[in-house]
Amino acid sequence: MNARIIAPLILGVLVLAAWEEAVRAFAIPPYVLPGPILIARTLVSDWSILAPSLWVTLAITLEALAAAVVVGGLLAVLFSLSRWIELSFFPYAIILQVTPIVAIAPLIIVWANDVDLSLLICAWLVAFFPILSNTILGLRSVDRNLLSLFELYGAGRWRTLVHLRLPAALPYFLGGLRISGGLALIGAVVAEFVAGTGGNASGLAWRILEAGYQLKVPRMFAALALISATGIAIFLASTLLSHLLLRRWHESALDAPE
Amino acid sequence: MSISGAPVRVRGVSKQYGNGVEALRGISLDIGAGEFVSLLGPSGCGKTTLLRIIAGLASATAGSVERPVGRGETGFVFQEPTLMPWATALANVELPLKLAGVGRAERRARAGEALAGVGLAGFGNSYPRELSGGMKMRVSIARALVTEPRLLLMDEPFAALDEISRYRLNTDLLALWQRRRFTAVFVTHSVFESVFLSQRIVVMSARPGRITSALDVEASYPREEAFRTSAEYAAACRRVSAHLGEAMAA
Ligand SMILES: Nc1ncnc2c1ncn2[C@@H]1O[C@H](COP(=O)(O)OP(=O)(O)O)[C@@H](O)[C@H]1O
Ligand SMILES: [Mg+2]
Numbered sequence: 242m243n244a245r246i247i248a249p250l251i252l253g254v255l256v257l258a259a260w261e262e263a264v265r266a267f268a269i270p271p272y273v274l275p276g277p278i279l280i281a282r283t284l285v286s287d288w289s290i291l292a293p294s295l296w297v298t299l300a301i302t303l304e305a306l307a308a309a310v311v312v313g314g315l316l317a318v319l320f321s322l323s324r325w326i327e328l329s330f331f332p333y334a335i336i337l338q339v340t341p342i343v344a345i346a347p348l349i350i351v352w353a354n355d356v357d358l359s360l361l362i363c364a365w366l367v368a369f370f371p372i373l374s375n376t377i378l379g380l381r382s383v384d385r386n387l388l389s390l391f392e393l394y395g396a397g398r399w400r401t402l403v404h405l406r407l408p409a410a411l412p413y414f415l416g417g418l419r420i421s422g423g424l425a426l427i428g429a430v431v432a433e434f435v436a437g438t439g440g441n442a443s444g445l446a447w448r449i450l451e452a453g454y455q456l457k458v459p460r461m462f463a464a465l466a467l468i469s470a471t472g473i474a475i476f477l478a479s480t481l482l483s484h485l486l487l488r489r490w491h492e493s494a495l496d497a498p499e
Numbered sequence: 500m501s502i503s504g505a506p507v508r509v510r511g512v513s514k515q516y517g518n519g520v521e522a523l524r525g526i527s528l529d530i531g532a533g534e535f536v537s538l539l540g541p542s543g544c545g546k547t548t549l550l551r552i553i554a555g556l557a558s559a560t561a562g563s564v565e566r567p568v569g570r571g572e573t574g575f576v577f578q579e580p581t582l583m584p585w586a587t588a589l590a591n592v593e594l595p596l597k598l599a600g601v602g603r604a605e606r607r608a609r610a611g612e613a614l615a616g617v618g619l620a621g622f623g624n625s626y627p628r629e630l631s632g633g634m635k636m637r638v639s640i641a642r643a644l645v646t647e648p649r650l651l652l653m654d655e656p657f658a659a660l661d662e663i664s665r666y667r668l669n670t671d672l673l674a675l676w677q678r679r680r681f682t683a684v685f686v687t688h689s690v691f692e693s694v695f696l697s698q699r700i701v702v703m704s705a706r707p708g709r710i711t712s713a714l715d716v717e718a719s720y721p722r723e724e725a726f727r728t729s730a731e732y733a734a735a736c737r738r739v740s741a742h743l744g745e746a747m748a749a
Contacts, residue, residue: 386581389556394598394646395570404594408585490584490626 275459280466283459291448291460295467298429298444301357302471305364306425310418312365313372317414321380321406322398338370342428346435356436360444363432368425372417379413380406412491415483422475430468445471504533504682505568505649507553512562513707514548522548524707526562535676535683537693537700539739541747545708546686547578550652553684568650571599574643574681576653580635582627582642588614589623592642599646613641618671633664640668644675651676654686669695670724677720690743694735695727702739704746711746714739 257277264276271279320327346363353359383406391401433446445464452460487494507530514523522545530536538546551557553564554575582591592610614623617637627635636656657665676683687693693700694716702712716735726732
């Protein structure tokens with residue numbers, strides 16, 4: 242255990258304790274602001290309702306992220322191989338990126354004509370750009386002299402890509418993945434808010450909306466806590482992946498000098 | 500197997516960059532098979548440009564270069580070690596063989612030998628960041644030599660190293676050259692280094708880059724550390740310095 246874990250942990254415990262104390266001291270009713278203990282209890286008591294929703298949101302997020310990795314990565318490679326393709330397509334990738342997802346979500350829901358699919362498309366739309374742009378940057382940031390070396394030995398485009406450009410782009414790609422993981426979750430949640438679907442296959446966003454209508458504020462907070470926890474878990478997983486892949490060689494994964 | 504060096508003929512080479520910089524003008528140079536030649540000149544006089552043109556990595560605006568070598572028979576050592584940071588020292592040295600389609604087992608063996616040849620036996624599994632500057636440069640040299648090139652082009656390979664490492668690498672490079680007899684073209688801006696290493700020193704001047712003189716260094720090989728303190732060495736250095744001074748004043 243080091244300071245990086247202990248310090249925020251202590252702060253977290255202090256804030257939760259102060260929160261709980263304030264709720265009690267000022268007798269704040271739970272439908273305005275529930276204390277952390279009540280939220281934890283709700284999490285347990287409503288688990289049978291929240292767990293399936295957590296699973297739905299998680300599944301959409303991970304599917305969108307996987308699609309973002311595949312499409313973003315492949316497009317980046319394609320762009321790096323052909324300047325013309327990049328010049329033609331990149332502006333549209335930017336347009337997709339800068340258009341707010343809440344604004345296109347209704348359109349996508351109409352077109353896709355299937356709630357799950359439209360949520361997936363929305364989450365994918367916000368998640369794929371960081372992977373695309375970071376990977377492009379990585380594929381381009383190859384040492385000029387290493388490129389010359391590959392040319393000297395007659396490596397050709399394909400083998401230069403496989404043995405030089407892809408490994409060089411890996412740290413950038415992983416940086417994009419970390420951002421995209423968070424964005425995929427945001428996309429999944431926002432899209433569900435816009436779609437406002439009910440039924441038995443609804444995700445955490447719908448649980449928050451539903452709990453709001455019913456003034457079940459503790460459940461709202463419980464769902465919110467699950468969304469945050471999911472985001473943190475995705476972030477930690479991508480950080481761990483990045484560490485495992487880069488620790489032998491990349492500066493970003495080295496321990497700070499003593 | 501003994502490797503014979505390849506001759507190089509440079510005929511009237513000029514190079515103008517897109518931004519209008521005239522990097523080289525009318526360079527003509529004959530390098531004999533197995534010769535050790537240094538290109539000496541101030542920073543910016545076009546040494547790197549000329550070396551890249553000789554390697555075939557850049558095109559000349561005018562003139563021609565003849566070098567009867569096949570693919571993989573030219574080795575190039577850059578000013579920086581230029582290693583792939585994600586690959587071990589051994590994998591870095593294996594690269595040229597891998598690109599030439601040599602099988603895994605043979606590749607391993609030859610790369611291991613090349614590493615041992617530059618005094619790095621036992622460091623095959625180290626990553627570049629775990630090696631010192633001098634060791635990385637040795638890996639880079641091993642990589643250039645692993646294909647047993649007939650022509651070895653080096654672009655100020657030791658400029659960034661401390662003097663102790665540089666002296667040691669100079670001596671080791673000469674030993675390798677004497678064993679293998681490849682043709683060596685060595686770019687440097689150090690008079691002392693060029694005299695220690697080469698049979699012939701080609702002095703260049705800047706703006707536009709051109710050859711102002713070529714000087715023979717008669718001292719016989721093997722040249723050991725003692726050569727650095729000999730009167731012969733000092734005299735040669737004085738002579739080359741004078742020519743370099745003229746070139747820079749020109
Ligand atoms: N890619 C390039 N584009 C434009 N100018 C260049 C380029 N490379 C080198 N030059 C210019 O050409 C001249 C010679 O450069 P270079 O061959 O690197 O010299 P040296 O290796 O002797 O220091 C310099 O003035 C440099 O600024
Ligand atoms: Mg240079």
